[in-house]
Amino acid sequence: xxxxxxxxxxxxxxxxxxxxxxxxxxxxxxxxxxxxxxxxxxxxxxxxxxxxxxxxxxxxxxxxxxxxxxxxxxxxxxxxxxxxxxxxxxxxxxxxxxxxxxxxxxxxxxxxxxxxxxxxxxxxxxxxxxxxx
Amino acid sequence: xxxxxxxxxxxxxxxxxxxxxxxxxxxxxxxxxxxxxxxxxxxxxxxxxxxxxxxxxxxxxxxxxxxxxxxxxxxxxxxxxxxxxxxxxxxxxxxxxxxxxxxxxxxxxxxxxxxxxxxxxxxxxxxxxxxxxxxxxxxxxxxxxxxxxxxxxxxxxxxxxxxxxxxxxxxxxxxxxxxxxxxxxxxxxxxxxxxxxxxxxxxxxxxxxxxxxxxxxxxxxxxxxxxxxxxxxxxxxxxxxxxxxxxxxxxxxxxxxxxxxxxxxxxxxxxxxxxxxxxxxxxxxxxxxxxxxxxxxxxxxxxxxxxxxxxxxxxxxxxxxxxxxxxxxxxxxxxxxxxxxxxxxxxxxxxxxxxxxxxxxxxxxxxxxxxxxxxxxxxxxxxxxxxxxxxxxxxxxxxxxxxxxxxxxxxxxxxxxxxxxxxxx
Numbered sequence: 067x068x069x070x071x072x073x074x075x076x077x078x079x080x081x082x083x084x085x086x087x088x089x090x091x092x093x094x095x096x097x098x099x100x101x102x103x104x105x106x107x108x109x110x111x112x113x114x115x116x117x118x119x120x121x122x123x124x125x126x127x128x129x130x131x132x133x134x135x136x137x138x139x140x141x142x143x144x145x146x147x148x149x150x151x152x153x154x155x156x157x158x159x160x161x162x163x164x165x166x167x168x169x170x171x172x173x174x175x176x177x178x179x180x181x182x183x184x185x186x187x188x189x190x191x192x193x194x195x196x197x198x199x
Numbered sequence: 200x201x202x203x204x205x206x207x208x209x210x211x212x213x214x215x216x217x218x219x220x221x222x223x224x225x226x227x228x229x230x231x232x233x234x235x236x237x238x239x240x241x242x243x244x245x246x247x248x249x250x251x252x253x254x255x256x257x258x259x260x261x262x263x264x265x266x267x268x269x270x271x272x273x274x275x276x277x278x279x280x281x282x283x284x285x286x287x288x289x290x291x292x293x294x295x296x297x298x299x300x301x302x303x304x305x306x307x308x309x310x311x312x313x314x315x316x317x318x319x320x321x322x323x324x325x326x327x328x329x330x331x332x333x334x335x336x337x338x339x340x341x342x343x344x345x346x347x348x349x350x351x352x353x354x355x356x357x358x359x360x361x362x363x364x365x366x367x368x369x370x371x372x373x374x375x376x377x378x379x380x381x382x383x384x385x386x387x388x389x390x391x392x393x394x395x396x397x398x399x400x401x402x403x404x405x406x407x408x409x410x411x412x413x414x415x416x417x418x419x420x421x422x423x424x425x426x427x428x429x430x431x432x433x434x435x436x437x438x439x440x441x442x443x444x445x446x447x448x449x450x451x452x453x454x455x456x457x458x459x460x461x462x463x464x465x466x467x468x469x470x471x472x473x474x475x476x477x478x479x480x481x482x483x484x485x486x487x488x489x490x491x492x493x494x495x496x497x498x499x500x501x502x503x504x505x506x507x508x509x510x511x512x513x514x515x516x517x518x519x520x521x522x523x524x525x526x527x528x529x530x531x532x533x534x535x536x537x538x539x540x541x542x543x544x545x546x547x548x549x550x551x552x553x554x555x556x557x558x559x560x561x562x563x564x565x566x567x568x569x570x571x572x573x574x575x576x577x578x579x580x581x582x583x584x585x586x587x588x589x590x591x592x593x594x595x596x597x598x599x600x601x602x603x604x605x606x607x608x609x610x611x612x613x614x615x616x617x618x619x620x621x622x623x624x
Contacts, residue, residue, distance in 0.1 A: 072355045072356075075356070098355070098356040100355075104484075123375075123490060124370075124371045124374040124375055124378075124492060125371075125374075126365075126366035126369070126370025126371050126373075126374065126439045126440055126441075126442075127363075127365075127366055127370065127437075127439055127440055128363030128364075128365050128366050128439060129341075129363075129365055129438060129439075131342055132342070132363070133341075133342045133343075133344075133345035133346035133348075133349055134346065134349070134358060134359075134361070134362075136359070136361075137361055143361070143363075145361070145363045145366040145367070145370075145371075145439075146371075147371045147375075147486075147492060149490055155486050155488075155489055155490060156486065157357070157362070157367060157371075157485070157486055158360060158361060159360075159361040165440075166440075167437060167440045167441070170440045171384060171440075171441075174374055174377075174378075174384070191359060193359070193360050193361060194360055195361070
């Protein structure tokens with residue numbers, strides 16, 4: 067059986083790890099990982115583990131019910147735009163912040179805030195969510 | 200990349216159905232997708248004074264086969280538009296489909312392979328085939344429509360991890376814009392209200408729009424004497440704070456079509472041909488933007504490439520449509536295009552300058568919210584409107600003087616940014 071990059075990523079999440087690839091050619095990270103550097107196309111990349119440190123730049127929310135049945139129990143949820151310490155920009159569910167205008171406005175006015183992974187298990191799949199530090 | 204067409208291509212015929220609901224909208228109620236597509240194609244061919252057997256190729260696109268159940272659409276449509284035995288292809292670039300088709304047709308013509316190409320786009324985002332019926336349809340739920348649409352989005356990571364279109368494509372972009380330019384959220388909301396008023400005014404003047412009621416009339420119908428109070432009411436909830444439901448797309452069933460020929464043959468087909476001067480295309484996977492959600496690298500590239508190929512500068516544009524499935528993304532693109540100064544769209548909207556009778560008219564068909572959005576057919580509907588405007592055939596919403604140079608920007612989920620630069624011959 068061939069190794070699947072996607073499965074390895076999710077297996078990493080199950081162990082609390084954020085796995086990415088690093089390109090020595092352009093010195094950039096691809097997160098989540100794929101078969102090539104997302105910046106320069108180089109297929110010769112190395113697996114690395116990210117620190118998990120991030121900064122939440124913006125947060126909004128989504129709809130309920132959601133189109134994906136996996137998220138019915140937590141919708142509507144807050145969804146954020148995050149930059150990781152190593153550079154990649156990611157987007158994901160923000161836990162601990164209600165999907166309500168008042169709370170989101172307060173967060174917006176507060177400005178960028180540090181976040182860390184909050185890995186959820188939804189319908190048997192590990193989901194990389196984030197929580198305010 | 201040379202980024203040039205070796206030979207000019209012109210749009211000589213356009214067609215578009217009313218956008219609506221195949222179960223409810225009078226002009227299209229009861230039609231099958233084959234008949235809907237044929238309606239747009241026949242209008243375009245009649246407009247181009249061309250018979251289907253004169254065509255060299257037919258490029259047919261749609262994105263959501265779940266609702267049409269028509270893969271291999273070129274052959275499934277061939278007997279309906281009378282173009283059997285032609286060269287053809289079913290392609291998709293999601294909501295950029297028809298305008299990517301125009302670019303493909305221009306390239307095919309410029310290469311010398313084909314001289315006359317029909318591009319057709321069709322989509323059903325409100326209804327789907329009932330079971331395996333040849334003619335019965337049933338409504339699509341909102342969740343179902345977006346679940347199918349989201350098949351076009353990163354299926355390895357983003358969708359399984361809670362990807363949420365309304366925040367990614369609306370709320371986060373709006374917040375990025377407000378922070379960058381120091382705009383208060385209430386001021387942003389007021390500008391969105393004014394923009395929606397404009398788009399709904401345009402829709403009310405367009406017999407092919409799905410929504411033909413002004414925002415003011417809708418407010419009054421629902422018991423509000425003040426449309427602004429209506430805007431802030433429970434009838435207009437946030438879909439992704441600070442963006443409201445009337446800031447976003449209205450799903451629709453619809454079809455559009457256009458005929459492109461060699462520039463030197465255009466006058467044979469049309470008294471008012473429109474040159475496709477250039478196009479720009481760029482795509483990316485999520486995330487579509489870096490730290491600044493209001494600035495998308497693919498849009499910058501698409502605009503650069505279109506301006507470079509066409510030799511047109513932003514100051515030459517007389518009319519602009521930008522993809523406004525999300526109004527804030529549309530307005531970020533209006534600024535990126537150079538049509539509106541950076542950081543100024545909220546003021547332009549409040550001053551009415553984006554109306555058909557303003558000095559920077561945009562989306563005079565009503566845009567995705569008022570005209571409606573039938574994914575793969577919509578880019579063709581945007582081009583249809585630009586061609587009508589350049590010919591002086593836009594009726595009550597006609598821009599005066601008639602525009603000579605137009606730009607059409609579309610986003611194909613998820614995500615292909617496409618820009619066409621058009622000019623009246």
